[in-house]
Amino acid sequence: MAGLAEAIGYEPRTAPGELALVHAFLNTWHADGPRERLESPERLRDWLVKRSLLAPAARVSVAEFEGVRRLRDGLRRLIGTPADGVAAAELEAINRLGRKMPLVVQFDAAGNPRLEPGGSGVQIAVARILAGIAAGRIEGTWPRLKLCRNVECQRIFYDTSKNHSAIWCSSQICGNRMHARAHRARAHRDGEA
Ligand SMILES: [Zn+2]
Numbered sequence: 510m511a512g513l514a515e516a517i518g519y520e521p522r523t524a525p526g527e528l529a530l531v532h533a534f535l536n537t538w539h540a541d542g543p544r545e546r547l548e549s550p551e552r553l554r555d556w557l558v559k560r561s562l563l564a565p566a567a568r569v570s571v572a573e574f575e576g577v578r579r580l581r582d583g584l585r586r587l588i589g590t591p592a593d594g595v596a597a598a599e600l601e602a603i604n605r606l607g608r609k610m611p612l613v614v615q616f617d618a619a620g621n622p623r624l625e626p627g628g629s630g631v632q633i634a635v636a637r638i639l640a641g642i643a644a645g646r647i648e649g650t651w652p653r654l655k656l657c658r659n660v661e662c663q664r665i666f667y668d669t670s671k672n673h674s675a676i677w678c679s680s681q682i683c684g685n686r687m688h689a690r691a692h693r694a695r696a697h698r699d700g701e702a
Contacts, residue, residue: 524654524667528645532667534638535585540663550574562634573631580606588665589656610636659683
Protein backbone atom coordinates (compact mmCIF):
# COMPACT_ATOMS: atom_id res chain seq x y z
CA MET A 510 0.00 0.00 0.00
CA ALA A 511 1.31 3.45 -0.89
CA GLY A 512 2.13 5.77 2.02
CA LEU A 513 0.49 9.13 2.59
CA ALA A 514 3.55 10.97 1.29
CA GLU A 515 3.54 8.97 -1.95
CA ALA A 516 -0.19 9.42 -2.31
CA ILE A 517 0.18 13.21 -2.28
CA GLY A 518 3.19 13.14 -4.60
CA TYR A 519 5.76 14.55 -2.19
CA GLU A 520 9.51 14.37 -2.91
CA PRO A 521 12.30 16.11 -0.96
CA ARG A 522 13.37 19.48 -2.27
CA THR A 523 15.52 22.39 -1.11
CA ALA A 524 13.64 25.53 -0.10
CA PRO A 525 13.67 28.18 -2.88
CA GLY A 526 15.27 31.64 -2.91
CA GLU A 527 16.72 33.11 0.25
CA LEU A 528 15.04 30.40 2.31
CA ALA A 529 17.57 27.85 0.94
CA LEU A 530 20.22 29.26 3.28
CA VAL A 531 17.81 29.03 6.24
CA HIS A 532 17.01 25.44 5.26
CA ALA A 533 20.71 24.47 5.19
CA PHE A 534 21.33 26.23 8.53
CA LEU A 535 18.47 24.40 10.27
CA ASN A 536 19.79 21.05 9.03
CA THR A 537 23.25 21.56 10.55
CA TRP A 538 21.72 19.30 13.20
CA HIS A 539 19.58 16.25 12.53
CA ALA A 540 19.30 12.80 14.10
CA ASP A 541 20.53 10.74 11.12
CA GLY A 542 24.29 10.11 10.92
CA PRO A 543 26.74 12.55 12.54
CA ARG A 544 24.16 14.70 14.27
CA GLU A 545 25.96 17.96 14.95
CA ARG A 546 27.71 19.75 12.05
CA LEU A 547 28.50 22.85 14.11
CA GLU A 548 30.59 21.17 16.78
CA SER A 549 32.86 24.11 17.61
CA PRO A 550 33.35 27.83 16.90
CA GLU A 551 35.81 26.78 14.16
CA ARG A 552 33.26 24.53 12.45
CA LEU A 553 30.68 27.34 12.58
CA ARG A 554 33.23 29.72 11.05
CA ASP A 555 34.01 27.21 8.25
CA TRP A 556 30.28 26.75 7.56
CA LEU A 557 29.72 30.51 7.28
CA VAL A 558 32.90 31.15 5.24
CA LYS A 559 31.94 28.40 2.76
CA ARG A 560 28.68 30.27 2.12
CA SER A 561 30.42 33.67 1.80
CA LEU A 562 28.68 34.92 4.96
CA LEU A 563 31.92 35.55 6.84
CA ALA A 564 35.45 36.62 5.94
CA PRO A 565 37.94 33.71 6.12
CA ALA A 566 40.09 35.61 8.61
CA ALA A 567 37.16 36.30 10.96
CA ARG A 568 37.05 34.79 14.43
CA VAL A 569 33.99 33.25 16.09
CA SER A 570 33.89 33.58 19.88
CA VAL A 571 32.55 30.85 22.15
CA ALA A 572 29.67 33.17 23.19
CA GLU A 573 28.74 33.82 19.52
CA PHE A 574 28.98 30.10 18.75
CA GLU A 575 26.71 29.16 21.65
CA GLY A 576 24.21 31.90 20.72
CA VAL A 577 24.01 30.74 17.09
CA ARG A 578 23.45 27.11 18.10
CA ARG A 579 20.74 28.09 20.61
CA LEU A 580 19.04 30.18 17.95
CA ARG A 581 19.17 27.27 15.48
CA ASP A 582 17.79 24.83 18.05
CA GLY A 583 15.06 27.31 19.02
CA LEU A 584 14.04 27.78 15.38
CA ARG A 585 13.96 24.00 14.90
CA ARG A 586 11.62 23.64 17.89
CA LEU A 587 9.50 26.51 16.58
CA ILE A 588 9.06 24.64 13.28
CA GLY A 589 8.39 21.32 15.01
CA THR A 590 5.71 22.70 17.36
CA PRO A 591 2.08 23.37 16.39
CA ALA A 592 1.40 27.10 15.87
CA ASP A 593 -0.38 27.63 19.18
CA GLY A 594 1.85 25.28 21.16
CA VAL A 595 5.02 27.36 21.51
CA ALA A 596 5.65 28.34 25.13
CA ALA A 597 6.08 32.05 25.91
CA ALA A 598 9.45 31.39 27.57
CA GLU A 599 10.65 29.52 24.51
CA LEU A 600 9.59 32.36 22.21
CA GLU A 601 11.28 34.92 24.44
CA ALA A 602 14.52 32.92 24.35
CA ILE A 603 14.46 32.89 20.53
CA ASN A 604 13.52 36.58 20.32
CA ARG A 605 16.24 37.56 22.80
CA LEU A 606 18.82 35.96 20.48
CA GLY A 607 17.12 37.54 17.44
CA ARG A 608 17.43 41.02 18.96
CA LYS A 609 21.24 40.66 18.80
CA MET A 610 21.09 40.27 15.01
CA PRO A 611 20.20 43.69 13.57
CA LEU A 612 18.19 44.04 10.35
CA VAL A 613 17.60 47.37 8.60
CA VAL A 614 15.25 48.34 5.74
CA GLN A 615 17.11 49.40 2.57
CA PHE A 616 15.71 50.37 -0.87
CA ASP A 617 16.94 49.49 -4.37
CA ALA A 618 16.79 51.84 -7.41
CA ALA A 619 13.26 50.63 -8.23
CA GLY A 620 12.12 51.60 -4.74
CA ASN A 621 11.75 48.04 -3.50
CA PRO A 622 12.49 47.63 0.18
CA ARG A 623 14.52 44.75 1.52
CA LEU A 624 15.89 43.75 4.90
CA GLU A 625 19.68 44.03 5.08
CA PRO A 626 21.82 42.73 7.95
CA GLY A 627 23.58 45.21 10.19
CA GLY A 628 26.25 44.72 12.87
CA SER A 629 29.53 42.96 12.16
CA GLY A 630 31.07 39.50 11.73
CA VAL A 631 28.85 36.66 12.91
CA GLN A 632 26.02 39.14 13.56
CA ILE A 633 25.84 39.99 9.83
CA ALA A 634 25.93 36.30 8.88
CA VAL A 635 23.12 35.29 11.23
CA ALA A 636 21.06 38.41 10.48
CA ARG A 637 21.22 37.38 6.79
CA ILE A 638 19.79 33.97 7.72
CA LEU A 639 16.98 35.69 9.68
CA ALA A 640 16.35 38.02 6.71
CA GLY A 641 15.86 34.83 4.66
CA ILE A 642 13.09 33.78 7.06
CA ALA A 643 11.43 37.21 6.73
CA ALA A 644 11.63 36.96 2.91
CA GLY A 645 10.22 33.42 3.07
CA ARG A 646 7.32 34.66 5.19
CA ILE A 647 6.45 37.28 2.56
CA GLU A 648 6.77 34.74 -0.27
CA GLY A 649 4.72 32.17 1.64
CA THR A 650 7.55 29.62 1.65
CA TRP A 651 8.55 29.79 5.37
CA PRO A 652 5.47 27.84 6.61
CA ARG A 653 6.47 25.02 4.23
CA LEU A 654 9.63 24.25 6.21
CA LYS A 655 8.72 21.34 8.48
CA LEU A 656 10.30 18.88 10.86
CA CYS A 657 10.42 15.25 9.63
CA ARG A 658 8.36 13.13 12.02
CA ASN A 659 10.75 10.20 11.83
CA VAL A 660 12.54 10.51 15.21
CA GLU A 661 15.62 8.86 13.73
CA CYS A 662 15.79 11.60 11.06
CA GLN A 663 14.38 14.92 12.31
CA ARG A 664 15.56 16.76 9.20
CA ILE A 665 13.88 20.02 8.33
CA PHE A 666 12.31 19.54 4.90
CA TYR A 667 10.58 21.77 2.37
CA ASP A 668 7.01 20.58 1.87
CA THR A 669 6.16 20.71 -1.83
CA SER A 670 2.95 18.70 -1.51
CA LYS A 671 -0.16 20.38 -2.93
CA ASN A 672 -2.03 20.69 0.35
CA HIS A 673 1.05 21.19 2.58
CA SER A 674 0.38 17.93 4.37
CA ALA A 675 3.71 16.04 4.07
CA ILE A 676 5.07 14.77 7.39
CA TRP A 677 8.31 13.08 6.28
CA CYS A 678 11.35 14.48 4.47
CA SER A 679 11.30 11.48 2.10
CA SER A 680 8.47 9.07 1.44
CA GLN A 681 10.94 6.43 0.17
CA ILE A 682 13.18 6.55 3.21
CA CYS A 683 11.44 8.01 6.29
CA GLY A 684 7.89 7.25 5.18
CA ASN A 685 8.68 3.60 4.51
CA ARG A 686 10.71 3.28 7.71
CA MET A 687 7.86 4.63 9.80
CA HIS A 688 5.34 2.36 8.04
CA ALA A 689 7.61 -0.65 8.70
CA ARG A 690 7.97 0.33 12.35
CA ALA A 691 4.21 0.74 12.80
CA HIS A 692 3.74 -2.64 11.11
CA ARG A 693 6.26 -4.31 13.46
CA ALA A 694 4.60 -2.69 16.50
CA ARG A 695 1.20 -3.95 15.35
CA ALA A 696 2.55 -7.47 14.69
CA HIS A 697 4.19 -7.45 18.13
CA ARG A 698 0.94 -6.38 19.84
CA ASP A 699 -1.07 -8.98 17.92
CA GLY A 700 1.50 -11.63 18.88
CA GLU A 701 1.07 -10.79 22.56
CA ALA A 702 -2.71 -10.85 22.43
ZN1 LIG B 1 13.17 12.25 7.40
